[in-house]
Amino acid sequence: MLNWPIIRTVLIVHFSSQSLSPLFSVVKKLLVGGFIAIFFGSVLAKAVRGAILPFGFPDTVIFCLSLAIGFIIGGFVVMAMNSIGNQSSVYGYSGILKMLGITKFSRWMAMEIPIIIILSFVGVFGSLVINSAATVMLASNVIAISGWLLGLFSGYGCLLIRLKKRNVSYMLFISIVISTGMLFDNLLQATVDQNNRTIMVICLILLAPILGHWQLYRRGLSIGESAPRHLTRSVIPNVIPYWGWYLVKLWRNKRTKGSLLIALTLSFSSALVIIARGKAVIDPYQLLFFTAILSATFACDVRGVIARYCPPEIIQLSGVGGLVKSELIAVTTLGLVIGAPLLLALISYAVSPITFIVMYFSIQLFASVVGLMMSTILVPRVSDTASQFMSAALAISSIFLLPRVASFSDKNAVEQLINWLVVSALAMVLIYIIELNRRRKYGGA
Amino acid sequence: MRRRRRIKLTIDELKVRRSQKFQLYIPYLRFLPGGMTCIVGANGSGKTTFMESLVGLIKPSSGVVDICGYDSSKESVEVKRLVGFIPDNEDWIIPELTAKEYFSLLISIYKTIDPKIANKRLEELAQDLLFDSFNQQLGDLSHGNKKKVQIIAGLIHDPFFIVVDELRNGLDPVAIDRAERLLRRKMYGGSCIIAATHDLYWAERLGQEIVMIARGSIVFNDYIENIIDRSGSLSNRFMEVYNA
Numbered sequence: 001m002l003n004w005p006i007i008r009t010v011l012i013v014h015f016s017s018q019s020l021s022p023l024f025s026v027v028k029k030l031l032v033g034g035f036i037a038i039f040f041g042s043v044l045a046k047a048v049r050g051a052i053l054p055f056g057f058p059d060t061v062i063f064c065l066s067l068a069i070g071f072i073i074g075g076f077v078v079m080a081m082n083s084i085g086n087q088s089s090v091y092g093y094s095g096i097l098k099m100l101g102i103t104k105f106s107r108w109m110a111m112e113i114p115i116i117i118i119l120s121f122v123g124v125f126g127s128l129v130i131n132s133a134a135t136v137m138l139a140s141n142v143i144a145i146s147g148w149l150l151g152l153f154s155g156y157g158c159l160l161i162r163l164k165k166r167n168v169s170y171m172l173f174i175s176i177v178i179s180t181g182m183l184f185d186n187l188l189q190a191t192v193d194q195n196n197r198t199i200m201v202i203c204l205i206l207l208a209p210i211l212g213h214w215q216l217y218r219r220g221l222s223i224g225e226s227a228p229r230h231l232t233r234s235v236i237p238n239v240i241p242y243w244g245w246y247l248v249k250l251w252r253n254k255r256t257k258g259s260l261l262i263a264l265t266l267s268f269s270s271a272l273v274i275i276a277r278g279k280a281v282i283d284p285y286q287l288l289f290f291t292a293i294l295s296a297t298f299a300c301d302v303r304g305v306i307a308r309y310c311p312p313e314i315i316q317l318s319g320v321g322g323l324v325k326s327e328l329i330a331v332t333t334l335g336l337v338i339g340a341p342l343l344l345a346l347i348s349y350a351v352s353p354i355t356f357i358v359m360y361f362s363i364q365l366f367a368s369v370v371g372l373m374m375s376t377i378l379v380p381r382v383s384d385t386a387s388q389f390m391s392a393a394l395a396i397s398s399i400f401l402l403p404r405v406a407s408f409s410d411k412n413a414v415e416q417l418i419n420w421l422v423v424s425a426l427a428m429v430l431i432y433i434i435e436l437n438r439r440r441k442y443g444g445a
Numbered sequence: 446m447r448r449r450r451r452i453k454l455t456i457d458e459l460k461v462r463r464s465q466k467f468q469l470y471i472p473y474l475r476f477l478p479g480g481m482t483c484i485v486g487a488n489g490s491g492k493t494t495f496m497e498s499l500v501g502l503i504k505p506s507s508g509v510v511d512i513c514g515y516d517s518s519k520e521s522v523e524v525k526r527l528v529g530f531i532p533d534n535e536d537w538i539i540p541e542l543t544a545k546e547y548f549s550l551l552i553s554i555y556k557t558i559d560p561k562i563a564n565k566r567l568e569e570l571a572q573d574l575l576f577d578s579f580n581q582q583l584g585d586l587s588h589g590n591k592k593k594v595q596i597i598a599g600l601i602h603d604p605f606f607i608v609v610d611e612l613r614n615g616l617d618p619v620a621i622d623r624a625e626r627l628l629r630r631k632m633y634g635g636s637c638i639i640a641a642t643h644d645l646y647w648a649e650r651l652g653q654e655i656v657m658i659a660r661g662s663i664v665f666n667d668y669i670e671n672i673i674d675r676s677g678s679l680s681n682r683f684m685e686v687y688n689a
Contacts, residue, residue, distance in 0.1 A: 006553070012542060
């Protein structure tokens with residue numbers, strides 16, 4: 001069984017990087033995480049209590065709906081942290097974990113604990129909100145919350161499923177989300193008899209990925225992973241300009257390449273669903289925030305590919321300014337690429353296509369820059385679950401909170417554009433100051 | 446009644462596919478207690494792959510690594526208690542833990558060992574290797590001290606089989622001497638040492654049996670005396686194979 005030294009090690013490795021008193025840092029982070037979950041959950045639950053929501057749905061529909069929400073959010077949270085794949089690394093913590101003479105169950109628990117902790121915070125936050133929503137909708141609170149929690153667990157389980165290739169789990173997750181979305185679309189148009197059947201199918205599709213946890217137990221790291229394949233990479237050719245160098249770096253890094261491909265797949269599949277449905281999108285501007293989330297989540301991984309303090313890239317790119325410029329060009333370019341499929345799918349539904357494009361550029365720019373800023377502040381490393389989660393959560397919160405706090409939506413398009421550009425510029429300056437400060441203080445006592 | 450198991454490590458038809466172009470293939474090898482076998486070979490020949498598959502870090506495509514009757518790919522806990530691994534990789538630590546915390550983690554895992562005995566062994570090992578930075582975080586240690594921590598971690602549970610990858614890397618001359626003496630003592634005490642190295646003079650001096658690997662296969666496997674009789678030195682034999 002797991003003993004305290006193993007649990008302590010797991011917590012320290014995942015929740016306390018580069019701290020002088022790691023255990024204290026773990027306790028601090030867990031308390032802050034718990035507080036944030038309860039505080040924001042309570043605030044949102046209060047808002048939901050005052051909202052007008054449809055009611056009178058059968059418990060099965062409520063369970064199915066909360067299961068779907070949990071599944072999607074659970075999957076996105078784990079995807080955003082993007083940390084599962086790193087457990088298979090041969091060296092370091094995971095290698096030591098493999099070499100320890102502990103049981104398969106303990107190994108499994110050691111792998112599950114960090115993500116379960118993060119999902120528990122999300123679970124607490126969501127349970128408060130769903131509890132309120134269920135009360136307003138006159139539905140059973142227990143059923144709604146259990147659906148939500150099972151969904152979270154299943155969404156995580158889906159990303160643990162491995163067939164021949166690791167990325168299959170991401171594709172599976174996206175396929176389940178799309179197919180469930182389509183089934184829900186049918187559900188609204190079907191008769192009562194068909195409803196029950198569709199609900200059953202949706203529930204089965206959403207619950208089956210729980211088996212991913214069993215697969216993780218079976219793999220267990222105890223017998224070792226298959227040998228990693230070493231890739232031969234050519235040296236960067238001289239023709240690549242300095243500003244494009246970071247793009248190459250991001251493409252060559254397994255983690256960022258994976259994040260980019262996931263974000264692109266999500267954007268592309270969402271665009272396909274919009275086109276396939278063929279129905280008018282009432283407010284395409286709101287969907288721009290979805291593309292912004294994708295870009296911001298990707299940008300959160302960007303800074304972690306180089307060293308936290310004094311990366312050698314600073315010299316290669318002629319100083320801190322060069323490094324920041326190169327990072328900014330990479331994240332903004334890729335941010336725009338990530339959102340492009342949805343832009344093309346939505347543009348025909350916009351009242352003014354030019355305004356829509358301008359809004360798209362400004363929001364994507366902000367999302368990418370704010371993601372990079374969070375990444376620069378926290379520098380999430382490979383197994384640093386807490387920083388990965390925090391950077392993604394903070395970036396997404398900024399995208400949602402800023403327009404409300406600064407009342408962007410009350411202004412006209414030009415004013416909104418200026419506001420987005422100003423806050424993006426401020427974030428860029430902040431990134432530069434952080435990097436400069438880090439560079440100057442490097443080596444100090 | 447508990448089954449009595451003979452102390453031996455046998456490899457049978459081991460295949461590890463590392464990429465489309467490289468596969469390690471060991472038809473048969475046997476390591477017995479009380480001896481040191483040195484694994485030599487050029488860069489990229491498959492030494493580290495061999496070591497990692499021995500200790501169960503990577504999964505063989507086929508074949509069996511039998512450790513005292515346990516299949517290393519199936520009976521993990523028992524196997525890990527019998528094997529100690531000293532890697533040649535600075536990342537093989539948990540940088541956030543202090544050395545003291547790391548060792549207490551290891552001691553807590555091997556429940557078959559009395560903690561008092563384990564702590565005494567830890568003290569002795571640290572004394573042997575001149576290591577005293579117990580309260581420093583492992584990430585802050587120097588390269589050599591990290592290596593010392595890895596050596597202590599590999600030997601703390603008193604394993605029968607000690608798998609060492611490049612023992613000398615990072616250690617200062619005094620620590621090298623101490624570490625060599627430590628391994629010799631273990632060997633005379635009945636442990637079986639399997640050491641991968643590029644240092645042929647070191648292998649000649651310490652090893653009793655030499656296994657040379659090239660392009661994923663065993664080129665020769667012989668006692669050091671036989672190699673010296675035939676070729677004059679291990680270095681000569683290595684060059685003969687390399688130039689052939």
